[in-house]
Amino acid sequence: MRLLLIEDNVPLAEELLVRLKSEGYACDWLVDGRDALRAPQDESYDAAILDLGLPGRNGLSILAEWRAAALPLPVLILTARNSWSDRIAGLEAGADDYLGKPFHPDELILRLRALIRRSHGADTSPHLTSNGLSLDESRQCAVTAGGTIDLTGGEFALLRYLMLHPGRVLSKGRLADHLYNLDSERNSNVIEVHISHLRNKLGKEVIETRRGQGYIFHGCHD
């Protein structure tokens, strides 16, 4: 999952980036409102966390402009202005969720998970479930009929993305876009390695490889 974090407070953004990364999210961070305006045109973002009091451009007007341009990106507003009238104004401007500062980081993660799942039409039960496979996002492990299977961070992030797009062909390029930061360990080998580990842990039929096209998540069909 690739996130766009737009927050002008550096210490807060830094703390959030660490936490989000540990949750298996790849994050890009912007400070200025004007930069934020064009950022989601790059379609690799799965959600945005938007602060309202930004330098250069007010967060609500950025959101309104995104929505006017019919950008479907799920947006979670993160702001100190959290009276109910502010929240309603934020939701009416097109936000998908609203979180007032200060917040517990766990709360942000929970909201974010629900937000991303909703945007993929998945239900919002505690575990992400897709085609007979269940994913415990807080413990970062897969749950099958046979029991719990531990996953590494990389495997977890990849599996989560696959599970949110079941039955669809996902190219390596697309997976890399959504799972890794531009600067970090971005080479096709990493994905191949993770895929092969996932197959070993969950079973070969869970992920199908299409040569030259990408991967398809099928899940566990007993």
Next chain:
Amino acid sequence: MAATTETPLAPTASIKARLSLALLIVLVTLGLAIAAGANLLFERIQMRLTESDLSNATERLLAAIRPGSSGPQLDLSRLDAAYQRPLSGQYFVIAVDDQHWRSRSLWDHELQPPPGPGKFTHTPGPAGQQLLLLTRHYERFGQRFIITAAQDYSELVAEFRRGLVVFLALWATALVTTLVALNLWMGRVLRPLTRARDQVVAIQAGERQSLDTDAPEELAPLIHQINALLAETRRALTRSRQSLSNLGHALKTPLAVLSALVEREEIRQHPSLHRSLREQVEQTTRRIDRELGQSSGASAGGVQTPFAPARDLPPLAKALQRAHNRVLTVEWRWEGQPHLPVERDELLEVMGNLMDNAWKWASSRLRVSVSHDDRNWYLTVEDDGPGIPDYARRQQVTERGFRLDESVAGQGLGLAIAADITAAWRGELSLETSSLGGLLVRVSLPVTGSRLP
């Protein structure tokens, strides 16, 4: 600014009364002075006229003396008939040699002759008359005549006094009329003041922003001054609310940083440190939220946007559904398109907190109603959750000044904020048991809709 509830002190002096008194003193003094002056003038003129009458009378009496067979005689036919009518007011006594001729009109009254000739003297006459006397000495027919004539002037004086009384009566009538007219007129003149006072009441009630400036010339500067003062006060209040709100909001981001830092692994390894740090952050947050709820950034004086349940509440339910990630059935109950005279943002904060609370506890349903009677608007939020069965605790929550335990996270802060805002709008918040089984929170707001400053 709590002047409306205090009994006004007795006014030190009414302008009306003062003006009336001044006018009364001036007019009474003037009236009496005129009466006294007229009296003096009249007496002088009357005296002069009487004196010249008397002078003529002695001349005529002398002319009426005729030589007769047995000495000089008085020819009565040549005299005024009034000398013959008893107590007519015109008298004479003529002394010649040892004889005294008296006018018949004197009847049995003796005229006291004045001490010397040629002088006018006053003397009381018969039947309460006031007489002016003149004695003159003449030589005629070789004899010496001492002629004393007297004339009553009391009738004239009485006539004048009667006139004076009529004059004073008319004067007094004029005086009373003037005072009544003055009072009515003062009422009219002071009407702009009464109007200004009514407008100040309206300003206090939040129905107005300033006083009308189309006041009389003398009052206009005061009105302008009051308006300037109001504007300044409003600006200062808005400024201070805004700076409080800015401060509160500015503190939230650092608190968010702290909240995130506290969750770091290094700190989590020391559970007691982690717990107390978190508690402190949470307490600070609650404190800020509560103060912000009270100041709420609304501008002072007048409701900018009234609260309209049909417009404002459904989006709130949508927001809550998002926030709680939980779909509940909400039953709305109001008639028509009510508009409440309370600032939208503030009542939205009240309803947001109450519905947020209900959303937490409800098992599947919420009921929200808005209604009113002559005195109050009533807003209720009910849920089908567990409620607060403990009556004593419920009472506690609604007691004035009660602060819900601030050390317990997430407990009742929303209710406390709702109660604070309700109190700021002179309303009340009470907790009851809902027919749905859970808690019913009722907010009553006076229909006049004014916020405490």
